[in-house]
Amino acid sequence: MIIEERKVFLSTLKKNQAGGSHAFWFMRQAGRYLPEYRELRSKAKDFLDFCYTPEMAVEATLQPIRRFGMSAAIIFSDILVLPHALGMKVWFEAGHGPKLVPLKTIADVENLSLNAIEDFLSPVYQAITQTKKSLPEGVALIGFCGAPWTLACYAVEGSGSRDYQSVRSAALRDPAFFTKLIDVLTDAVIIHADLQIKAGAETIQIFDSWSSVLTADEFSAYSIEPAKKIVSALKKKHPHVPVIGFPRLAGVRYGDYAKITGVDAVSVDASVPLDYIKNNIQPLVTVQGNLDNVLLAEDKFFALDQAKRILETLGEKPFIFNLGHGVLPHTPVENVEALSDLIRNWK
Ligand code: CP3
Numbered sequence: 001m002i003i004e005e006r007k008v009f010l011s012t013l014k015k016n017q018a019g020g021s022h023a024f025w026f027m028r029q030a031g032r033y034l035p036e037y038r039e040l041r042s043k044a045k046d047f048l049d050f051c052y053t054p055e056m057a058v059e060a061t062l063q064p065i066r067r068f069g070m071s072a073a074i075i076f077s078d079i080l081v082l083p084h085a086l087g088m089k090v091w092f093e094a095g096h097g098p099k100l101v102p103l104k105t106i107a108d109v110e111n112l113s114l115n116a117i118e119d120f121l122s123p124v125y126q127a128i129t130q131t132k133k134s135l136p137e138g139v140a141l142i143g144f145c146g147a148p149w150t151l152a153c154y155a156v157e158g159s160g161s162r163d164y165q166s167v168r169s170a171a172l173r174d175p176a177f178f179t180k181l182i183d184v185l186t187d188a189v190i191i192h193a194d195l196q197i198k199a200g201a202e203t204i205q206i207f208d209s210w211s212s213v214l215t216a217d218e219f220s221a222y223s224i225e226p227a228k229k230i231v232s233a234l235k236k237k238h239p240h241v242p243v244i245g246f247p248r249l250a251g252v253r254y255g256d257y258a259k260i261t262g263v264d265a266v267s268v269d270a271s272v273p274l275d276y277i278k279n280n281i282q283p284l285v286t287v288q289g290n291l292d293n294v295l296l297a298e299d300k301f302f303a304l305d306q307a308k309r310i311l312e313t314l315g316e317k318p319f320i321f322n323l324g325h326g327v328l329p330h331t332p333v334e335n336v337e338a339l340s341d342l343i344r345n346w347k
Contacts, residue, residue: 025320026327
């Protein structure tokens with residue numbers, strides 16, 4: 001990452017530069033742990049309808065900022081709106097998470113169309129433009145996409161899965177089908193991220209939530225290579241828009257991901273030791289992370305203690321405080337509040 005971009009990145013995400021406090025936001029900061037979110041959510045027909053109603057998406061995006069004063073808002077949407085826009089059948093069942101009619105053959109992949117993304121997802125882009133206008137000055141707006149591999153997991157399995165064995169088998173059994181699928185999803189992510197930036201997103205995060213199930217060679221082919229293509233396409237059009245990559249649970253492969261993809265920052269999950277992050281990842285890119293979301297939900301005292309350790313170890317170099325994964329629905333609001341206060345008041 002060139003120095004100029006790094007400066008832009010930090011100033012974008014740093015709300016309170018004069019005070020020198022750390023940039024922070026939390027994955028799933030808008031969600032069911034907030035009573036005002038549950039209230040808003042109860043008014044929507046279903047989850048996708050919620051995502052596609054700009055006034056609701058704007059309101060959900062702003063709710064955590066009002067309460068906790070994060071340095072960045074992430075637009076309220078979902079990674080699965082993109083396969084939906086490509087023509088896949090997608091729905092959310094209460095208590096069961098996302099469902100899709102799975103893709104099985106190369107003909108299924110050829111039936112996906114990139115042409116409808118802009119119209120189909122126009123409510124998302126409207127929500128971004130509206131949110132940008134409503135956010136307090138200095139609060140950055142983050143757009144996001146699922147990474148091609150993680151989207152392929154849902155597209156082939158038809159739902160979440162314990163080990164993503166069907167999609168891994170499909171990749172080995174039918175490489176023509178699978179590489180075609182990854183290529184289409186990569187192009188789709190580029191289009192969707194570009195449109196989010198044009199609508200007002202100042203940073204893009206790529207969520208590769210399930211990259212950990214891949215072998216080393218597959219990780220290269222299906223996580224690193226597509227991310228590299230996405231970053232390079234976005235940098236051509238928007239050289240100053242930072243990209244954050246999140247290859248969750250990538251372990252020792254975080255370094256290669258940081259070096260090869262060209263992302264400006266990596267979001268690190270809670271399994272990676274702080275000294276390892278400091279010595280092996282932070283010299284390469286800005287680090288975002290990595291407080292355990294389960295600890296935050298279960299034990300305020302130990303969560304704050306661990307947060308201090310994170311700030312002490314990583315806070316001297318370019319760093320964005322976040323969790324290792326999203327805020328869990330049963331997290332007490334007061335824990336999120338106490339954590340936000342701690343970070344905001346850190347010297
Ligand atoms: O605040 C934010 O982080 C922004 C909004 C956001 C949502 N989903 C809202 C949401 C973001 C960034 C996502 C990303 C997402 N969605 C990922 C990648 C991040 C990760 O968690 O690993 C994935 C894998 C999905 C797919 C998805 N969407 C699942 C598996 C589920 C069901 C899980 C659950 O918590 O019920 C969703 C639904 C979803 N997306 C909810 C929210 C707030 C809960 C739905 C509800 O309110 O009923």
